[in-house]
Amino acid sequence: MENEIFQLQYALDTFYFLICGALVMWMAAGFSMLEAGLVRSKNTTEILTKNVALYSISCIMYMVVGYSIMYGGGDLTFFLDGIVGDGVTGAEEPATYAPSADFFFQVVFVATAMSIVSGAVAERMKLWAFLAFAVVMTGVIYPMEGAWTWGGEAVFGMYTLGDLGFSDFAGSGIVHLAGASAALAGVIMLGARKGKYGPQGQTNAIPGANLPLATLGTFILWMGWFGFNGGSVLATASVESANSVAVVFMNTNAAAAGGLVAALIVARVLFGKADLTMALNGALAGLVAITAEPSTPTALQATLFGAFGGVLVVFSILSLDKLKIDDPVGAISVHGVVGLLGLLLVPITNGENSSFSGQLIGAATIFVWVFGTSLIVWGVIKALVGIRVTEEEEYEGVDLSECGMEAYPEFITSK
Incomplete structure (x- = not known):
């Protein structure tokens, strides 16, 4: 009977x-739709190509080397020894789920981190330069910082972040801050889009082509986040784990709602209008803010944490524009700035397993390494093949120069 219950x-x-x-x-579809909606129509095909390609590259690189670095101590045979099998036979401590299921769950996380980069460098980066970076990011850079955090390995052999009081339940830092750090490095190396900033320092708005698509993408991401945070409980077949899953789902949803409403109100106060793009980023900011610890706050606390993220993301987007850091979709603010906020909120409700100093050390470790x-890597790629399309290609749109086709050909007036 006991064996049957275990099975x-x-x-x-x-x-x-x-x-x-x-x-x-499914969040890969959300990122694709969000980014396709927030770029101009002449760059839609290329951004979609980047998203489907980066997901595939992530799966391959994480299988070949990334998972071994993150959880196998660098042993490249770990994939065959540690994933294939039932996780029970011959194991000293039988697993509660199939190891291959764990690999699948982890590989979609690394793809999420890479998806953050694609939106930030949109509309002016060479496609193949971006894909070359994806190989290194998903095969080495992300797995290394993952080994120091979720993998429990000592950072450069000196200390483990967990022992210092670092805790990140589902990846506000490990996934989102990491992706944003890589994106920031790329944006700095790449430069702003032509016409984004004027000679007197003014910021010129470059509207996205399809806000219905961006809204759909946000809802897809919102839905996918239940798997992102809920799956990080790692179990559901007991009363304790089932209750934890329910709380995580509840708080994830509450934080997103709080983030959207707060961002919408702030946008109304600052601009006098209800800015849809800020509202969408507010929802995503709320989700990022709660990701580091969705299991211990109350629903009200989760809503307030999300609202804090929604307010912060609006001011962060405006501040980055003042610094002339051109991020077409606001990815650095949503995932980086609010990712840091999410880490710093953890000790408020989970002081037993985290400390503010530990969270800061962990965040600094992730940022310094990934950035x-x-x-x-961006510098090497730039020196070898270049990372930016020509000014003429940027003006015409990277769909034609990089992919040879347009997303909306019937709406283009032939010259």
């Missing part, structure tokens, strides 16, 4: 893990 729990937890992984995979290595 049932194993099956349920594995199935839950896989379903949550599928939800996170520094990304800057080097």
Whole structure:
């Protein structure tokens, strides 16, 4: 009877893990739609190509080397030894779910981190330069910082972040801050889009082509986030884990709602209008803010945390524009600035497993590693093949120069 109960729990937890992984995979569609809606129509095909390609590259690179670095101590045979099998036979401590399910869940996370980069460098980066960076980011850069955090490895052999009081439940820092750090390095190396900033320092708005698509993308991401945070409970086949999953789902939804409403109100106060793009980024900011610890706050606390993220993201987007850091979709603000906020909120409700100093050390470790290595990789790619399209190609749109086709050809007037 005891063995039958174990088998049932194993099956349920594995199935839950896989379903949550599928939800996170669906976030790739959300990023695609969001970014396609926020860029100009002449750059739509290229941004979609980047998103489907980066997802595929992430899956391959994480399988070949990334998972081994993150969880296998760098042993490149770990993939065959550690993932294939049932996680029970011959194991000293039987797993509660299939190891291959864990790999699938982890690989969609690395793809999410890489998706953050694509929007920030949109409309002026060479497609193949971006894909070359994706190979390094998903194969080495992300897995290394993942090994120091979720993998429990010592940073450069000196200390483990967990021992210092660092905690990140589902990845406000490990996934979102990491992706934003790589994006920031790329944006600095790349420069702003032509016409974004005027000679007197003014910021010129460059509206996206399809706000209905951007809104759809946001709702897809909102839905996928239930798998992102909920799956990080790692189980659901017991009373305790089922209750934890329910709380995580509740708080994830509450934070997104709080973030959207707060951003909408701030935009109304600052601009006199209800800015849809700020509202969408507010929802995403709320989701990022709660991701570091969605299991311990109350629903009200989660709503307030999300609202804090929604307010912060509006001011962050405006501040980056003043610094002439051109991010077409606001990815650096949503995932980076609010990702840091999410880490710093953890000790408020989970002081037993985290400290403010530990969170700051963890955030600094992630940022310095990812930003520094990304800057080097972007620099090497720039020196070898270049990372920016020509001014003429940028004016005509990268759809034609990079992909040879347009997303909306019937709306283009032939010359």
